[in-house]
Amino acid sequence: MxxxxxxxxxxxxxxxxxxxxxxxxxxxxxxxxxxxxxxxxxxxxxxxxxxxxxxxxxxxxxxxxxxxxxxxxxxxxxxxxxxxxxxxxxxxxxxxxxxxxxxxxxxxxxxxxxxxxxxxxxxxxxxxxxxxxxxxxxxxxxxxxxxxxxxxxxxxxxxxxxxxxxxxxxxxxxxxxxxxxxxxxxxxxxxxxxxxxxxxxxxxxxxxxxxxxxxxxxxxxxxxxxxxxxxxxxxxxxxxxxxxxxxxxxxxxxxxxxLKEDYLGFGAGAVSTVKDIRRSNYRDIRAYTLGVKAGAYFDTEILEPREQFLEKVMLALRTTRGLTKDMLPGGSFEILQKNPGLKKLAKQEFIDLSPAGLTLGPKGFMVMNNIVLTVMDSLASGRIAHEQK
Ligand code: SF4
CATH class of the missing domain: 3.20.20 (TIM Barrel)
Structure with a gap:
């Protein structure tokens, strides 16, 4: 925590x-x-x-x-x-x-x-x-x-x-x-x-x-x-x-x-995430101080499993440790390895696609949003193909 x-x-x-x-x-x-x-x-x-x-x-x-x-x-x-x-x-x-x-x-x-x-x-x-x-x-x-x-x-x-x-x-x-x-x-x-x-x-x-x-x-x-x-x-x-x-x-x-570990955030605008519950305190200082007195000073949202998974992938790609094979459900990493868009990005040295995982270096971080989208699309189309079998 x-x-x-x-x-x-x-x-x-x-x-x-x-x-x-x-x-x-x-x-x-x-x-x-x-x-x-x-x-x-x-x-x-x-x-x-x-x-x-x-x-x-x-x-x-x-x-x-x-x-x-x-x-x-x-x-x-x-x-x-x-x-x-x-x-x-x-x-x-x-x-x-x-x-x-x-x-x-x-x-x-x-x-x-x-x-x-x-x-x-x-x-x-x-x-x-x-x-x-x-x-x-x-x-x-x-x-x-x-x-x-x-x-x-x-x-x-x-x-x-x-x-x-x-x-x-x-x-x-x-x-x-x-x-x-x-x-x-x-x-x-x-x-x-x-x-x-x-x-x-x-x-x-x-x-x-x-x-x-x-x-x-x-x-x-x-x-x-x-x-x-x-x-x-x-x-x-x-x-x-x-x-x-x-x-x-x-x-x-x-x-x-x-790593998406649990944390508690205290104070105006602070966010807490514990398991699948995210709670966001009111950002306005007065609304927060009055709200604490009244017992109503935050909004709560339940994070859907898919939303949590996408967040996990995006956050992992920000780190140099990258998206490791063991972070993904069985078969998903193999889908990424076969994706032509990702293969091309690897060839152009924007990403490193090794048997252990997918990592970005400084060159890749500059186009991280495009890489994240390609990874997400690839995982989504792999899932759909899997579900249609
Ligand atoms: S106003 Fe300046 S010092 Fe204050 S939080 Fe923003 S960037 Fe930081």
């Missing part, structure tokens, strides 16, 4: 973000931080039965920027989780943060409270790009945060970056070059492909032609280049966007999602 805790507050909303989060400046009369943490505590206490006797193997505080809710509140929630649920002795306990908010003392407090992994949203070490994205920090601040976290004693530090960034009209696109960065040693790096979400500041600037987004070819080149750079720096890719400096540093929490 895994636990996710959502803290939906940020210093300010980044221009590209459509996560369930709000900048502190968006609340007239102040952010309802105390009410939120009271509701979060009440939700956690009320759901201990969802956990049965299972043990928490990972705990992840994400957002938003959890620290914006105040370290005292975060530590109280972690202590409450420890009281209500059982943590494995080697439980991975992570939190996300923005480089701007914590001092060295704050990092030490988080470590002392029991957090043993930290994920810092760096995104870029180019000040022009950070400004265009509306990030609250600059490049020097990001470097300083990574050093502070290390000096505070964190031994498992991850940094998030983005590629395929937009640029000002009349300017130049910026490519991520890790070797140019003065990065302190990191255990983990996530590299996300920039995408435009509706109703964001960036979307409207793109619509008006004020900024330009590089095309797919640029994105593909940058992605392959970044994968090669990280490999030469000693990082092993284990998922489309994730790279670890060794097997001990693979994010256990994130990997649990790709």
């Amino acid at each position: 895994h636990i996710y805790v959502h803290i939906p507050f940020c210093l300010k909303k980044c221009y590209y973000c459509d996560f369930a989060s709000q900048g502190l400046d968006e609340f007239a009369g102040g952010a309802p931080i105390d009410e939120y943490f009271a509701a979060l505590g009440a939700e956690i206490k009320s759901r201990s039965e969802d956990f049965e006797a299972k043990i928490a193997r990972t705990v992840y505080f994400g957002g938003g920027t959890p620290g914006v809710g105040g370290i005292d509140n975060i530590v109280k929630i972690l202590d409450l989780l420890k009281k209500v649920y059982r943590f494995a002795p080697d439980c991975e306990i992570s939190f996300e943060t923005n480089p701007k908010i914590f001092s060295d003392k704050d990092y030490r407090r988080m470590l002392e409270a029991g957090f043993n992994r930290i994920s810092i949203g760096v995104q870029s070490l180019n000040d022009g790009v950070l400004k265009l994205l509306g990030r609250a920090h600059d490049a020097r601040g990001a470097e300083a945060a990574l050093i502070m976290a290390r000096e505070a004693g964190f031994k498992n530090i991850s940094a998030d970056f983005m590629i395929g960034m937009p640029y000002q009209k009349g300017g130049f696109a910026h490519k991520t070059v890790f070797s140019d960065m003065r990065l302190p040693l990191l255990e983990h790096i996530s590299v996300y492909q920039f995408c435009v979400c509706d109703n964001t500041v960036i979307a409207s600037k793109l619509d008006k032609g004020e900024i330009i987004q590089p095309g797919d070819e640029w994105m593909a080149e940058e992605y392959i280049s970044v994968c090669n750079q990280l490999a030469s720096m000693g990082f092993t890719q284990y998922e489309i966007s994730n790279f670890a400096s060794g097997p001990d540093y693979i994010s256990k929490h994130n990997y649990s999602y790709w």
Whole structure:
């Protein structure tokens, strides 16, 4: 079992973000931080039965920027989780943060409270790009945060970056070059492909032609280049966007999602999946806090076996372990092996189709959606042919 805790507050909303989060400046009369943490505590206490006797193997505080809710509140929630649920002795306990908010003392407090992994949203070490994205920090601040976290004693530090960034009209696109960065040693790096979400500041600037987004070819080149750079720096890719400096540093929490393991999500917008039941908490902060008081703050859906199977296939293909033969019902993998479309993709080196399974590398990840569709079509037509026999 895994636990996710959502803290939906940020210093300010980044221009590209459509996560369930709000900048502190968006609340007239102040952010309802105390009410939120009271509701979060009440939700956690009320759901201990969802956990049965299972043990928490990972705990992840994400957002938003959890620290914006105040370290005292975060530590109280972690202590409450420890009281209500059982943590494995080697439980991975992570939190996300923005480089701007914590001092060295704050990092030490988080470590002392029991957090043993930290994920810092760096995104870029180019000040022009950070400004265009509306990030609250600059490049020097990001470097300083990574050093502070290390000096505070964190031994498992991850940094998030983005590629395929937009640029000002009349300017130049910026490519991520890790070797140019003065990065302190990191255990983990996530590299996300920039995408435009509706109703964001960036979307409207793109619509008006004020900024330009590089095309797919640029994105593909940058992605392959970044994968090669990280490999030469000693990082092993284990998922489309994730790279670890060794097997001990693979994010256990994130990997649990790709393996479709059970998890409980607490807080506004958090999702829980236990067996075939998925429950999604209300995303709106007020609807969530009032809803917890009234006992009505989430929607539930039952996942059909076919839907679960499709999810499992899609998630497996995101990882470098890929879709293994033993994940599929008897005979299904042989159907994939005979599929002409997949054979062609293997010949073109987009996929590796071995007797053990189907895997993608950086080249395949760039066209993953097409590969997933081909795999799904092949499995569906194989099933129909089988049923017609
Ligand atoms: S810090 Fe993260 S969650 Fe907050 S607005 Fe920026 S991208 Fe969104």
